[in-house]
Amino acid sequence: MSRLERLRDSDLWHSFTASPVTVIAAIVAILMVLAAALAQAIAPHDPFNPSTLNLMDGFTRPGEEGAGSGATFVLGTDNQGRDLLSAILYGAQVSLIVGIASVIFSVLLGVSLGLLAGYLGGRTEAVIMRIADVQLSFPAILVALLVFGVARGVIPPAYQENATLIVLVIAIGLSNWAQYARTVRGSTLVEKSKDYVAAARVIGLGSLPVMRKHVWPNVSGPVVVIATINLALAIIEEATLSFLGVGMPPTQPSLGTLIRIGQQYLFSGEWWILFFPAFTLILLALSINLLGDWLRDALDPKMR
Amino acid sequence: MFAYAAKSLSQGLLVLLVVSALAFSMFRFVGDPIANMMGQEATQQDRRELAEHLGLNDSVPTQYARFIGAALRGDFGVSYRQARKVSDLIAEKLPATIELAVLSALFATVCGVALGVYAAIRRDGWLAHLVMSASLVGVSLPTFLIGIGLIYLFAVELRWLPSFGRGDTVKIGWWSTGLLTTTGLKSLIMPVLTLGFFQLTLIMRLTRAQMLETMRTEYVRFARARGIPEQTIRFRHALKNTMVPVITIAGLQLGSVIAFAIVTETVFQWPGLGSLFVNAVQFVDIPVMAAYLMFVAFVFVVVNLAVDLAYFILDPRIRTGAAAAKR
Numbered sequence: 001m002s003r004l005e006r007l008r009d010s011d012l013w014h015s016f017t018a019s020p021v022t023v024i025a026a027i028v029a030i031l032m033v034l035a036a037a038l039a040q041a042i043a044p045h046d047p048f049n050p051s052t053l054n055l056m057d058g059f060t061r062p063g064e065e066g067a068g069s070g071a072t073f074v075l076g077t078d079n080q081g082r083d084l085l086s087a088i089l090y091g092a093q094v095s096l097i098v099g100i101a102s103v104i105f106s107v108l109l110g111v112s113l114g115l116l117a118g119y120l121g122g123r124t125e126a127v128i129m130r131i132a133d134v135q136l137s138f139p140a141i142l143v144a145l146l147v148f149g150v151a152r153g154v155i156p157p158a159y160q161e162n163a164t165l166i167v168l169v170i171a172i173g174l175s176n177w178a179q180y181a182r183t184v185r186g187s188t189l190v191e192k193s194k195d196y197v198a199a200a201r202v203i204g205l206g207s208l209p210v211m212r213k214h215v216w217p218n219v220s221g222p223v224v225v226i227a228t229i230n231l232a233l234a235i236i237e238e239a240t241l242s243f244l245g246v247g248m249p250p251t252q253p254s255l256g257t258l259i260r261i262g263q264q265y266l267f268s269g270e271w272w273i274l275f276f277p278a279f280t281l282i283l284l285a286l287s288i289n290l291l292g293d294w295l296r297d298a299l300d301p302k303m304r
Numbered sequence: 305m306f307a308y309a310a311k312s313l314s315q316g317l318l319v320l321l322v323v324s325a326l327a328f329s330m331f332r333f334v335g336d337p338i339a340n341m342m343g344q345e346a347t348q349q350d351r352r353e354l355a356e357h358l359g360l361n362d363s364v365p366t367q368y369a370r371f372i373g374a375a376l377r378g379d380f381g382v383s384y385r386q387a388r389k390v391s392d393l394i395a396e397k398l399p400a401t402i403e404l405a406v407l408s409a410l411f412a413t414v415c416g417v418a419l420g421v422y423a424a425i426r427r428d429g430w431l432a433h434l435v436m437s438a439s440l441v442g443v444s445l446p447t448f449l450i451g452i453g454l455i456y457l458f459a460v461e462l463r464w465l466p467s468f469g470r471g472d473t474v475k476i477g478w479w480s481t482g483l484l485t486t487t488g489l490k491s492l493i494m495p496v497l498t499l500g501f502f503q504l505t506l507i508m509r510l511t512r513a514q515m516l517e518t519m520r521t522e523y524v525r526f527a528r529a530r531g532i533p534e535q536t537i538r539f540r541h542a543l544k545n546t547m548v549p550v551i552t553i554a555g556l557q558l559g560s561v562i563a564f565a566i567v568t569e570t571v572f573q574w575p576g577l578g579s580l581f582v583n584a585v586q587f588v589d590i591p592v593m594a595a596y597l598m599f600v601a602f603v604f605v606v607v608n609l610a611v612d613l614a615y616f617i618l619d620p621r622i623r624t625g626a627a628a629a630k631r
Contacts, residue, residue, distance in 0.1 A: 134322060137556075137604060139563030146330075149585035149593050153334035236446045243448050244570050244582050263452060267460055267467075278449055286444045 015298045025290035032284055036092035043086035044074070048251070057081030059265075062272050076272040078261060084272065087258060088280050094254040095284070098168050099235040103227050105173030110180025111223060115211045117181065118188025129185065132178035140233075141240060143175035148246050161249055168247055172237050176230055180223060187219035225299055229292035232285045239281050255281045312612040316605035323601035327594035328371045331381075332364070334590055380595035385587050390595045393580060399479045400470055401569070401576035405561050408496045412503035413554055419504075420511025421546075424519070425538065436512075439505040447564050451498040451571035458494060466491050468573035491572075499568045503557055510553055514546040548615065555611035562600055 016022055035042065046052055062076040062084075075084040113132075117125040135143065151167040152160065191197060192215070200210045235255075241247035242256025243263075250257055255277050262274030346354075355361055359370060374380070380390035423432040442450075459467035471487030473480040482488030518524065519542055527537045562578075569578035577596060584592035 134319060137319070138600070139560045141563045141566065142600065145566070145581070145585050146593065146597065149588060149590075150330060150334050152585070153588045153590060232444070240446055240448060240567055244567065246582065246585050259449070259452075266452070266456060271456075274452065278452070282445065282449065285446070286441075289444045 012298055016294070019294060021290060022294040025287040025294075028283060029287040029291060032092065032280075032287070033096060035089055036096050039086075039089035039093045043083075043089045045071075045083035045086045047082040047087045047090060053081050059270055062276075075276045078258075078273045079265065084276055087253065088255070088277055091253050091255045091258050091277060092280060092284065094165070094248055094252065095235050095238055095256070095281070098165060098172065098238045098248075098254065099231055101169040102172035102176070102234045102238070103231050105169055106175075106177040106230070107180055107223060107227055109173065110177035111184050111216070113177070114181035114184025115188055115215060115219075118185040119192055119207060119211050119215060125185070128181065132181050135175075135178045136182075140172075140175035140237060144171040144237060144241060145244075145246060147171035147174050148241065161251070164248055164252070168238060168241065171241070172234050175237070176234065179226055179230070183222050183226060184219050187222065188215055191215050191218050221299055225292065225296045228295050229289065232288040232292060235281070235288070236285050255284075309609075309613065312609050316609055320598075320601055320605055323597060324372055324375060325368070327375075327597045328368050330590055330597075331371065331594045332367060334588075375598060380598070381591040383584075383589055383592050385584075385589045385592075390591050393592065394577065394595060394599065395478060397575060397577045397580050399481060400574060401565060401578060403482060403492070404495055404499060404568070404574060404576060405558075405565055407492060408500035409503065409554070409558075409561060411496055412500040412507055415500075416504045416507030417511050417547075417550065420508040421515055421538075421543065423508065423512045424515035427516070435508070439508060442501060442505045447498060447502060447567045448571050450501055451494070451568060454494045454498060455571070465494055467494075470575060495568050495572045495574055498571065499561065499564055502564055503554070503561065506557065507550060507554055511546060511550050514549055515542060518542045518545050551614055552611055555607050555614070558603065558607045562603065 016026075057071070057073070057077050059079065060073050060077040060081070062074065064076070065072050073083050073085070075088070077083055078087065113128050117128040148167060148171045151163075151171070155163050155167070188211075197210060197214060200214050205213075238247060238254060239256030239259065242254050243260045245260065248254040248257045250261065253261070258277035259274060259281065262270075262277060265271075265273045359367060362370075378391050380394075382388065383390050383393060386393065419435055423435055426432050455467045458465040466487065469491060470482045471489075471491035472485040473482050473488055474484045482492055519538075524537055524542055527541055528534075532541075565576065566578035566582060568574065569576045570582055573579070577599070580592060581596045583589070584596065
């Protein structure tokens with residue numbers, strides 16, 4: 001049986017096709033991720049090359065021609081005459097990069113700490129889990145803001161704009177690792193007492209190889225589910241930080257930065273500068289959220 | 305009772321100690337306090353004098369002890385950016401945030417419990433279904449977009465409510481309140497709705513789930529068998545047991561209330577602690593950041609303690625458990 005056939009026969013595929021909402025969410029999510037990934041190739045304009053901008057095109061309504069260049073802008077332009085569709089494609093790309101990278105960062109950190117805590121036990125466990133408790137009791141956005149503020153104080157001003165993306169990834173990643181650590185520690189405690197772990201130890205494997213090669217594959221299921229749901233949360237968190245003015249700078253905008261810019265023009269009637277980035281953000285977060293919900297239900301044996 | 309309270313108190317103190325160490329290290333090791341306070345024309349002599357004056361030449365543990373001593377007296381130094389005492393800044397912004405947070409928590413709890421109980425009793429009614437699906441969408445909406453949506457509807461289109469600030473405030477001692485003027489009350493509506501919305505969905509879903517679970521228990525069936533009217537069972541017997549977990553979660557949510565207050569205050573330009581903090585982060589105003597961190601931790605510990613005590617009062621099983629342990 002080929003891999004494709006095996007997939008089509010699996011429970012996962014059946015529960016996927018049985019839920020129309022999930023299928024739609026998956027299609028929307030894949031289309032948006034593809035569009036964002038290919039932003040450089042498919043965007044009709046280059047919104048970040050000042051030489052191609054025409055200030056006379058500013059505030060063009062959706063679908064109309066710019067007063068300066070005469071080009072048509074499907075979703076209109078912002079105050080500087082940047083094509084909004086292109087800006088959104090590039091912005092979604094930045095949002096997704098930050099979101100995915102920060103989830104990977106928090107998974108790596110949380111899983112390693114969780115494995116260490118569960119497998120080694122004792123004082124290591126006590127220290128790691130106490131830190132996780134304190135971290136969980138503080139809201140993610142507050143932790144991220146603090147990390148961001150500290151990073152600003154430490155990094156020399158000349159490098160700050162280029163470092164923002166990395167700082168955001170670390171800030172958001174550091175505010176979300178505890179959940180993985182808790183889950184992984186819990187399942188590690190269960191796995192640790194099983195015979196295969198004892199067998200691996202008997203043949204002389206050290207703690208690290210046992211954790212990596214034997215325990216980890218057996219505790220990774222829930223991590224995938226939490227990571228999917230957290231991806232939506234991380235994207236929203238990044239947008240919130242950028243909206244607060246402590247995220248991506250206007251020269252390299254994410255969806256949150258675009259919403260921040262758009263908010264300034266809400267009162268003067270230029271609604272599209274705010275509406276389209278906001279709509280994109282909601283659609284992205286909602287479709288990933290729905291996928292995560294489905295994955296949780298499909299992988300959780302108690303729900304079957 | 306005493307042992308129980310002492311245990312939660314000692315846990316709270318530990319959290320405060322950890323957070324104060326964090327705040328202190330931010331204060332001491334992020335950036336250069338002297339460069340931040342003196343400006344560029346300061347001479348080497350001035351720098352040395354200020355370092356001596358601030359006690360930066362002492363050992364780190366001594367400085368930490370002094371930091372805690374000062375924090376206990378409510379002294380968090382001087383804001384780098386505004387050149388005012390941080391404690392004054394906080395006292396000035398505190399009333400705005402407290403009024404916002406308390407009113408939104410009240411709104412969320414009252415409406416959340418009412419809707420949750422309704423959704424549990426009329427489980428299959430269309431209104432219950434509508435409320436449940438609306439709450440799902442509400443959870444995936446970012447707070448700042450809800451705020452912007454409200455501004456667009458009520459301030460830009462309908463022009464009913466002001467879109468920013470607190471309106472007119474009245475001073476009662478050092479406390480400035482927006483509750484006594486019409487513009488103040490009007491300004492409160494949208495921020496309270498925005499901040500309360502997230503908690504509301506959470507409290508509502510929780511109340512519904514707990515209520516459904518309680519209605520299935522033995523003692524409710526027994527009460528029914530005795531012929532006690534359904535209304536009495538629901539509100540006298542079931543609701544009371546539903547409230548214990550709801551109050552815990554609502555109390556523990558206070559952390560997120562503070563976090564969402566940061567966002568809400570920025571959207572509505574509400575002159576509270578949250579916007580003070582965001583500005584501090586933007587301009588790396590470390591003393592303000594450190595003080596805010598300590599403040600949040602303090603509120604957190606106090607609320608946790610209050611929740612623990614409320615547990616004790618509401619749930620007789622914990623009371624008897626403690627008494628039994630003593631014996």
